[in-house]
Amino acid sequence: MTGAESIERPYHHGDLRRALIDAALALVTEEQDWSFSLREVARRAGVSHNAPYNHFPEKRDLLGAVAAAGFDALRDRMRAAIARVGSPRAALLACAAAYVKAGVENPALYRLMFGPALAAPAPAVRPSAAKPDSGRPAEARAAGAGAKAVLEEIILRGAERGVFAISATSKSELAVAALSNWSAVHGLTMLAIDSLTGSELAVDTLVNRIMRTLLEGLEPR
Amino acid sequence: MTGAESIERPYHHGDLRRALIDAALALVTEEQDWSFSLREVARRAGVSHNAPYNHFPEKRDLLGAVAAAGFDALRDRMRAAIARVGSPRAALLACAAAYVKAGVENPALYRLMFGPALAAPAPAVRPSAAKPDSGRPAEARAAGAGAKAVLEEIILRGAERGVFAISATSKSELAVAALSNWSAVHGLTMLAIDSLTGSELAVDTLVNRIMRTLLEGLEPR
DNA sequence: CCATAATATGGTCACTGTCAACTTAACGCG
DNA sequence: CGCGTTAAGTTGACAGTGACCATATTATGG
Structure with a gap:
């Protein structure tokens, strides 16, 4: 734990996560669409294609942060x-x-x-596995x-x-x-x-x- | 040209395009999301993964028909x-x-x-190529x-x-x-x-x- | 100074969207 | 009847993707 959870303080990049959100926002604005790939967001931020997964478990989470x-x-x-x-x-x-x-x-x-x-995850579709991703x-x-x-x-x-x-x-x-x-x-x-x-x-x-x-x-x- | 353009008359399947729209609509309803693959829609309709391209140039067009x-x-x-x-x-x-x-x-x-x-295609983004897909x-x-x-x-x-x-x-x-x-x-x-x-x-x-x-x-x- | 957790990297895999070329089936026509 | 034409569907292929793994690197706490 960093202690200050509200202030995201990435170590290596400076402030990835903010950079990722900015890059994704720019892509949404430019292409007027959010069908771009997560890898392209990483490319724009100048990091590897897997770095975003340290800040967002899924692509939807990054889009949620942009929203x-x-x-x-x-x-x-x-x-x-x-x-x-x-x-x-x-x-x-x-x-x-x-x-x-x-x-x-x-x-x-x-x-x-x-x-x-x-959009909340559909409750009735998932048969049994109740994933705790409801907080997405x-x-x-x-x-x-x-x-x-x-x-x-x-x-x-x-x-x-x-x-x-x-x-x-x-x-x-x-x-x-x-x-x-x-x-x-x-x-x-x-x-x-x-x-x-x-x-x-x-x-x-x-x-x-x-x-x-x-x-x-x-x-x- | 078949002569009657409004009445789609598939030869092989009976009425693909309608079947594709129905399958896609069912998927949207079940998963409460339209991130499913076009290939899965084809699977549900019982056709090969490329058959939909005879009726919809892109995946977005199928979603547009569902809408x-x-x-x-x-x-x-x-x-x-x-x-x-x-x-x-x-x-x-x-x-x-x-x-x-x-x-x-x-x-x-x-x-x-x-x-x-x-969503209309962004007009200012595309530099020069004005694709005639505005009718999508x-x-x-x-x-x-x-x-x-x-x-x-x-x-x-x-x-x-x-x-x-x-x-x-x-x-x-x-x-x-x-x-x-x-x-x-x-x-x-x-x-x-x-x-x-x-x-x-x-x-x-x-x-x-x-x-x-x-x-x-x-x-x- | 080290241990640890956070952060980034490269590799891999199943899968996807789309293109190209091929096969099948229905029609029109001499 | 055979013939070409055209729509409809199929197979094969390719680059690219999302998500996972193990690994390497760095900052932070002690």
Whole structure:
């Protein structure tokens, strides 16, 4: 044990694992796909084809770490977007715009984040052997929760200030409201990736209009 | 040329291509993953390891066909869900519930549908060679549009009857409303897959509450 | 200074995706 | 009828891959 588990301190390379994650992230970004070989990641990092196995038991684990890094970056961008706005409504709009923009800028990374990284191992398929690998997507899951927390904070602030029609003391209402926002932004991002990859202006206006629909509702008032 | 291009008429097998799609779909469902080998799909179909190449140029194309089949099944389930309901609001709820249920029942298939199947080939990466493979995800895209159309019809009906606060003649407003619904349902499905895989009751209640939030809006009225 | 565990390397194996060439079967046609 | 043509499927082959093993090397604790 090194004692400080959070600070990975490889001995020989300097900081492999970070280098591997960076190389894999670069490959995902360049090829817009994660079908590259683990050996190529090792090649980019300048190590032998087996060095990555000292840090990641399987290829999926490396991809999971890349997804976790993507979630962390997404969280940072969301926090930066809401840093200089006051009202919860403006924060929600800015946060959604930053979120969608991040997804559109790197669709493959976004798909990786919500793809196999979060997929839990099928429980019913394995007949008897219950491998303790259930903790594999834990890293990506935790990072995703970190990003989700940004949205939840905005919802909570809005509820406290009375600008959202939910009770700030009802955990259930808060959770539903946060989930509906998270759903809308997440779904919008995936659809934006598919439909309007390129025109950045259209993304902003579309985000604004859809978030307005979400805030004001679909039924006549 | 056989003359009828839409009707695949294999000579030797009866209907390979359909058999391959079925085998691949079964594998996706069983293993909750599409990392299986193309050779295993061929094995399941009882053909040699190279027979699939007569129907799909690459493995991705077979996965795209599986995704398209998944979209068709999703569309059918949505249509069946709204067949016996009257009001647009009830149709929206039933449609969303069916959608989410389908996603939760087969998460891997759902992820495949919105994963690499819809991913367009990166345009800026390929330096010069512009391969004419841009039509690869076309099949899945078209099938996805078919499922999306169900939601759009509900929105249009609601606008016509005046139960939704949008103009039935404004193409733009209709598109935004449909997109916001599609986004919410799609995002909710992905989040439901991650959080509550199993409890089916919770899915229904959560869908109802979130769709109500969407219909009535988040801000006080 | 050594013992130990962590870290990287080279070697190996079954397997994969894809290409090329060959065989089989159905059709069209003089 | 034989003939070529073409689609559909088969066999063989090759480079490359993921994952494992044993081995070598280096940093860290004592």
